[in-house]
Amino acid sequence: MPELPEVETVVRDLRPLLEGRTIRAARQSKKKLRRPWKPQWSADVIGARVLGLRRRGKWILIDIDAPRVLRLHLGMSGQLTVVPKSEPEPDHLHLVFALDNNTELRFRDHRRFGAAELFTDRAKLDAEMNAELGPEPFGISASHFREAATGTKRNLKAVLLDQTVVAGVGNIYADEALFRAKLNPGRTGASLTEDECERLRIAIEEVMTRAIESRGSTIRDYVGGSGLRGGFQNEFAVYGRAGDPCPACDAPIALARYAGRSSHYCPACQEDSPRRPPRPRRKTKTN
Secondary structure (H helix, E strand, O other): OOOHHHHHHHHHHHHHHHOOOEEEEEEEOOOOOOEOOOHHHHHHOOOOEEEEEEEEOOEEEEEEOOOEEEEEEOOOOOEEEEEEOOOOOOOOEEEEEEEOOOEEEEEEOOOOOOEEEEEOOHHHHHHHHHHHOOOOOOOOOHHHHHHHHHOOOOEHHHHHHOOOOOOOOOHHHHHHHHHHHOOOOOOEHHHOOHHHHHHHHHHHHHHHHHHHHOOOOOOOOOOOOOOOOOOHHHHOOOOOOOOOEOOOOOOEOEEEEEOOEEEEEOOOOOOOOOOOOOOOOOOOOOO
């Protein structure tokens, strides 16, 4: 947490509040994030104008003139919001960018797994990220997904968490997509049929789209760029519902560990082995 839908929500919330604004000052706390902000960067961004905001995988990219890029990752508990300068500062505040309209872009992260960095070459950064990340889950090529999924003996949970296969999918939405596709998280990628691959590809896009429409999922700390919470947690079919009845068949939701992560699934709806066509009946001899 946060995953792609939460990050996309933050970007959409912040875009009208940041685009066209000029950074007047920047300051940081003494507590370091996972990737520390360099003190020189605070001086480097003064006077820069925000040209646009975008997302790649789970990363937030703020394009500023030069061309340079502020790249931020929310880690597990990061919050990135724009608020009036007069609003009292919360605890665990790591970075503050003062803007030219008496508002501030604030980055706080009490668990400090987040990151904030300044890059001076936008094209080079984009190329590096594209080399490290797979395609976005919207309109992903069926052939690419099929090749990536079936070309491994890893379990499906591990496949979906691999950011080189599909960018932005994390633990929550992997569980929800596998349930929607009726596939067990312990199945191997190599065991999938072409139809099952297509079912999973579509399920990933549908789950992500619906989650974005609901402003993501708030489990603990997540809020969007406007400070509002997400709502998709109210629609979880399996995630976090171990022991509860399956919404499709009433069987208890199971909990297992795959790819080092807790995985929620319905053992009745999501079979633990591939479907096999029924054996043809033997013809009986007649006298």
